[in-house]
Amino acid sequence: MLNTFQQQAHPALPTATHDEASRQEFTKSFKNFIQQKLLPGLTPIYRNRVAPAFEAQHGRAPGDRRDIRAGMVRDLYFQHYASANRVAQELLWEATNISIDRQLPDLIDRAAELSAKSGAVLDIPDDFAVPRYITALDIHCMPGGYATEVTKNDISVGALYDRGVYLYAMGYMGPLNDDMGRSVCNYLKRRMPDFAPKRILDMGCTVGHATLPYKELFPDAEVWGIDVGGPCVRYAHARAAGLGLEVNFAQMNAEETRFPDGHFDLVVSHILLHETSAKAMPRIFKECHRLLAPGGLMIHADLPPFDLMDPFTQFILDNETWYNNEPFWGAMREMDQFALAEKAGFDRAEARFDTAPMAVMEFAASDAAGYSQDAASAVAEREFTAGEYAPGGGWEVFIAQKQMTVAAKDAA
Template sequence: MLNTFQQSEHPMLVQSNHDQRARQEFVKSLKQHIQQGLLPSVQSTYNTRAVNAYTKKHQHPPKDYRQAREAFQDDPIFKAYLSVNRISQELQWFSVIDALDDTVESLEQTAKKLPAAGGSLQIPEQFTVPKYISELDIHCMPGGYCGPKGASPLHAGALYDRGVYLYAMGYMGPNNDDMGRSVCNYITRNNPDFKPKRILDMGCTVGHSTLPYAEFFPDAEVHAIDVSEACVTYGHHRAEGMGVPIHFKQANAEATDYEDGSFDLIVSHILLHETSKSAMPKIFQECHRLLKDGGLMIHADLPPFDEMDAYTQLILDNETWFNNEPFWTAMRNTDQIALAIEAGFAKDKVKFDNAPMAIMEIAAAAESYSEEMAEDLADREFTAGEYAPGGGWEVLVGQK
């Protein structure tokens, strides 16, 4: 899987020289080794040494991530894994920053010369970014989603665009759009007659997941919002450079200024685990307000802990402990169905479901591609591991 998909070129993608590219490929390979090379040994050690010792002491094996951490936290194998995993996370950003520093001025010039694709960018004169976003280097990204103070307005978006591809090790596909593409596939299969005219993507960052909606629903007007001015600015130029008309806007999903019933479809992609526990109910309420009758709300993220064994919970909980993901665990412990009902969605109109990863389906249908690509895909094992457990995205679906 390691190099099945390289990131597709587009006018706003940060350019790297040979050495910088080699360093980035090393980081991607290291992350792959951690998941496919180290994690099996970590799990084997947990299942034997840690579980046996904990069971002997408590007369039962660990039941959840808290007990699993108690059982495993002092084990040298676990500590070694945590150390290497944290280093790889920091390296993924640093491997891009050098190239970005060398090319950010040229990206600014490119942005000024892009032909119009029909999209727009709206930045309000006064806007307050929530402190849980502005004051935190989320997932160890220097400057977080808003970027370092004083940096180019394209810095955070360009860093995220390349960095998240390395983090995903290619699993997001050539355009980093697997989540959006997977949800679009889910909609067309489960609601084939649903033809939204206005779509809103909440917490869009740079619009990776937004663009497939313009492809799948070409008659729809697609809007994308995020609290980060840097992300929506870069996202706008990225979409224009790729020839896709998207209307980007700096706005908070907790309270937008769109009118009631403005949208037929509201989506988000890994927004919920990046937002605070107090903000999540407000986001659900805003979704209900903004949807037309019969409209759909779909939030794509990762499964709640109650669907996992204690070891898997532990590995994922490490994102909160060691990767600057403060809301990751809280989101997994939140009753999102109850929040949706409290926001106004009928109980029988809300459910969790699974949207298979589009890239996994590409692998399964490899015979429909060129012979060379089919052979390449057929020889590779698509095991999402930590990245997307079960090979799909958990989707919370609500209909108004």
């Protein structure tokens, strides 16, 4: 099935000339090619070439992902694969940045105009300290990272993320990059049809792409997106306004927000935790517990733990740690989230991992080009393949519920 998915235009999104669009489209095609044609070759290369060589040298089979990596990095096929993957990632940002740089002053003005029309809050403090795990390396090689501002009221890295992440996901996140939020919303609607949160918080929201479905599905709720990146939430606010949704955004750290105790009924995050740190993650779980009203839900959609996978799969996934500026990608998968939840005050017995099925089938109804019924089905029905974007038909979610007060629990 050819992937011809096209991103849906919206007022805050950078436009592209014919050649810019073509250049960006190539990076999407290139990623798809690597995952469909180069990635599968790693299995026989490992099994028939690298593993026997390792065994000959060490007198034993490779035992874990570190052994596998030690052998694979010396193999020319793997070198070509990893190099192509890295260059594709660099080209993706570069190709997107060319069109953003061309129209940067106009994009900033347009975002400000869109934001001014919104009744929702945009809260960016003057003295915000961006955590080191965000500033030490530019995560997933995105130039500038999430928080760099090249000028006053800058939104450039927000715009870069919105377009770049669409290309990174090759359109599998849907025409508005909102599949993760939509998937968790659908999960809630199906599993807990009576759950009607009054206030919803999305932690680490970047440009609010996963935040907006919550406003769509719970229109009466007060919805907030927070992120440590100022340009990201500034862009997110404008983006939401451009899409006709009033969602509040603030530059805040999920470890220590500025909201009062028990303020939210639902706290969610999407691919946030693996971009934090071992020190921050327990603090984020604690903050979720503090922010939730009794009976409220914490849902983190992120990467499944390593102990659920074989060593070769772990090795493939851990390439992100080494080659894509994702320093916590590997270590996060070894964190015991049940223990973290319990320590934060959640009931360990009630916490669980579950799968929120991808919402991609819904995109078949979209106006955006490329999202035919067949194309959506082809994505939804894939098998899990490590190293592909959005493997299989669902997102791994970690769910914990804040206990009711003792009195309420007894009454129930």
